Amino acid sequence: MRESLIKAQPWLGLISRLVLGGVLFIAGYLKVSTPDKSQMAVRAYEVLPISLANLIGLLLPYVEIGIGLLLILGVYTRISAALGGAIMVVFIVAIAQAWARGLTIDCGCFGGGGQVAASETKYLSEIIRDTALVLLALYLIRYPNTKFSIDKSPKLAK
């Protein structure tokens, strides 16, 4: 049992890397060609001063693509996973505060964003999805040794 878990661990790590990295990459890619919309999505959270929100709206898609690529390739897996997980925690906090304050916005996670009708908010499913991704990040931080990665980790499982 324990033996097979040890064998499965780098494969689970590979799946975690591809899912977390893939989601980040796609999320960034879908936003990168519409910077106005991305800025609008960040402003709609009504947390940051407008000029800062606009700057983050502009940069965030590139950051997501970058971390996503590093995770997919498996470069500095532990650091990349920590960054990816941290960004997800920020998203969860932002979505939760919007929900708690009664804002009616789309998270803008995969493009879109901005204010929507109250019936169109999906805060709970957004938070659950991001929480699942944080768990993948935590797994990778604990077990950064994964299959098919550029990191040639010499650490043996035993």
Added chain:
Amino acid sequence: MGKKDAGAPKKDNFTRNLVVVVVVGVILIMLVPTLISKQGDKTAAIPASVSSSEGYGIVFNADLVGKPKIEIYEDFQCPFCAQFEAMAGEYLEDLIAKKEAKVVYHPLSFIGDESVRAANAAACAADENNFLAFHKNLYSNQPSAENSGEWSNDYLKATGLGVGITGGNFASCVDNLKYQDWVVNVANEGGKRNVNSTPSVFINGKLIENESIRTNQIFDLNKFKSAVAKG
């Protein structure tokens, strides 16, 4: 994969650092043109009826005093904006014609390329004193999919012809995206004003919640009229 040497196995830092440098480099190369294109250009060409002090909007009845000021932030590709235009378009044209309100249109372009083209063409139409007809015509022929390729320059020129704009100025204005930098300025000003959805309508500087001028999710002209009357 692990090469087991006699001593402590070495990590291949060279490869990973190279990959990090390539990834970061490619991203920076992509980011820089975006940053540059987002820089507003204060010297950009602006259509005749545009006022930089009104957030680069296209202004009707600029000198009217003592009447409500209605500001509309919209995107030609946004379905709710088409719905708003269908509801309020004629009423607004009427207010403009009778000099009962100052009306400012801000064509945003967050949906993408065809919104930029449409906003540019609308500004070209404004130069021909035909903004309102062009505006209405575009909305009533809004494609069902965003950036589908339908709103090409040829299509926009034909729309101009359809509302009676003749002459080469309009055509070259559309083809050359003459007001492209102005479109960026409009978008930047909308961002600074915290416009986070379209349509966003301000009456005398106050944002009117879309929900308050709708009935069952559909824009309601009577509610809009009373919002304008209240000021």
